[in-house]
Amino acid sequence: IIFVVSPELTDSVNVRLVKGNNPCAGRVEVLHEGQWGTVCDDDWDIADAAVVCRELDCGTAVKATYQAQFGQGLGQIWMANVACSGSESTLKNCTSRRWGVSNCDHREDAGVICSGKLRLVDGFHLCSGRVEMLRTEGWGSVCDAVFDQQDAEVVCRQLDCGAPVQVLGAAAFGKGKGRVWSEEIQCRGSESQIDIFLHCLNKLSLVCPGYTDLRLVNGSDSCSGRVELQFLNDSGTVCDACWDMRAASVLCRQLNCGIAVSVVGSDWFGKGSGEIWADVFDCDGNETKLSECSISSWSRAESSHSRDVGVICSGRGSIRLVGSGGDCAGRLEVFHSGSWGTVCDDSWDIKDAHVVCRQLQCGVALSNQQVPAWFGHGSGPIWLDEVECEGNETSLWSCSSPGWGKHDCQHKEDVGVVCSGSEE
Numbered sequence: 001i002i003f004v005v006s007p008e009l010t011d012s013v014n015v016r017l018v019k020g021n022n023p024c025a026g027r028v029e030v031l032h033e034g035q036w037g038t039v040c041d042d043d044w045d046i047a048d049a050a051v052v053c054r055e056l057d058c059g060t061a062v063k064a065t066y067q068a069q070f071g072q073g074l075g076q077i078w079m080a081n082v083a084c085s086g087s088e089s090t091l092k093n094c095t096s097r098r099w100g101v102s103n104c105d106h107r108e109d110a111g112v113i114c115s116g117k118l119r120l121v122d123g124f125h126l127c128s129g130r131v132e133m134l135r136t137e138g139w140g141s142v143c144d145a146v147f148d149q150q151d152a153e154v155v156c157r158q159l160d161c162g163a164p165v166q167v168l169g170a171a172a173f174g175k176g177k178g179r180v181w182s183e184e185i186q187c188r189g190s191e192s193q194i195d196i197f198l199h200c201l202n203k204l205s206l207v208c209p210g211y212t213d214l215r216l217v218n219g220s221d222s223c224s225g226r227v228e229l230q231f232l233n234d235s236g237t238v239c240d241a242c243w244d245m246r247a248a249s250v251l252c253r254q255l256n257c258g259i260a261v262s263v264v265g266s267d268w269f270g271k272g273s274g275e276i277w278a279d280v281f282d283c284d285g286n287e288t289k290l291s292e293c294s295i296s297s298w299s300r301a302e303s304s305h306s307r308d309v310g311v312i313c314s315g316r317g318s319i320r321l322v323g324s325g326g327d328c329a330g331r332l333e334v335f336h337s338g339s340w341g342t343v344c345d346d347s348w349d350i351k352d353a354h355v356v357c358r359q360l361q362c363g364v365a366l367s368n369q370q371v372p373a374w375f376g377h378g379s380g381p382i383w384l385d386e387v388e389c390e391g392n393e394t395s396l397w398s399c400s401s402p403g404w405g406k407h408d409c410q411h412k413e414d415v416g417v418v419c420s421g422s423e424e
Helices: 046-055 149-158 245-254 350-359
Strands: 015-019 025-032 035-039 061-065 077-079 111-114 118-122 128-135 138-141 166-169 204-207 213-218 224-231 234-238 260-264 275-277 279-282 294-298 310-313 319-322 329-336 339-343 365-369 382-384 416-419
Touching: 015 046, 015 111, 025 077, 046 061, 046 111, 213 245, 213 310, 245 260, 245 310, 319 350, 319 416, 329 382, 350 365, 350 416
Parallel strands: 035 077, 234 275, 339 382
Antiparallel strands: 015 025, 025 035, 025 111, 061 111, 118 128, 128 138, 128 204, 166 204, 213 224, 224 234, 224 310, 260 310, 279 294, 319 329, 329 339, 329 416, 365 416
């Protein structure tokens, strides 16, 4: 039941952020009846985060976080289904369920990342742009005199943007409007927030980790391949220790390639060259762009292109049915190590066929083609044999098999699949 919380019930309520790396980021906790408790992330969004940041005098909301990103709280879950318009001055003025009523547990604790007194604007992602600072007179640009790498580390840390990549002066992201603050920023590099004093002159721009372009390369199409990210004029690969299925899901969504099917190593799409980006992407999995993910740390994994990560999205590029004249029936072929190859029909059954049809968005399997090479003999490698699926997997890559290229078959045993047709 949703209702507007009355002032009589909530005058004593305070809000705090805990377990973040600065006072303007962390798990949201509210004080009610003398006890601190958490907020459930059901319906939690950037408008709710904006109210918390404003109430705490922490600038603007950078991100609303979910699923206990800042750790699980203890005690009561005081608020759930919070629905702020974004203009409220305090969280207690937003609608929500009654105090202490929810169907949540602490794995769903909501969090907030605020800009604090700082923000980066007019950049090509959330972690780059012209540095602006909030004061009582409003937002104004920060000057670049005597601003160094240590100062940049504090700015990037405060914005939950990892370690700085580049400090740019001369208003690289535009001249901005309004005031230019005349203080100099001086940091040792270990602070959680900026200390300000002295004097400065020119406007400052800063780039924290973040990327200007991204792509999947060396796959069969643009929806599978080795992950390559471009930062300004430099392209590079990503180490496998920095990546997981949540980051892959965001990448596939950004590339309009459906959902993430698998995260694979360099044996799939080969070793890259150039830079190896070592920042660890901390994605919830529901972001629309990779640039919206926090960068939690820098990986200390071995910097070698033998660790280059690849991603396979649900786009049809990594698996296909050929030989029937249509997309939803034919000889099964899979793409691996730069080559299309076939699948042997040893142990193949209707459950395996169902998984193929699901992955291709072709409905369900109508029949299991037991006649060897029903759709003709393939050529090239026989990549898989003795495939065993449960039938509920989202992709063939989740099914067990002896391994790539391990078989005792010939192409006269190439398996075929007939699906019911497109699900669209």
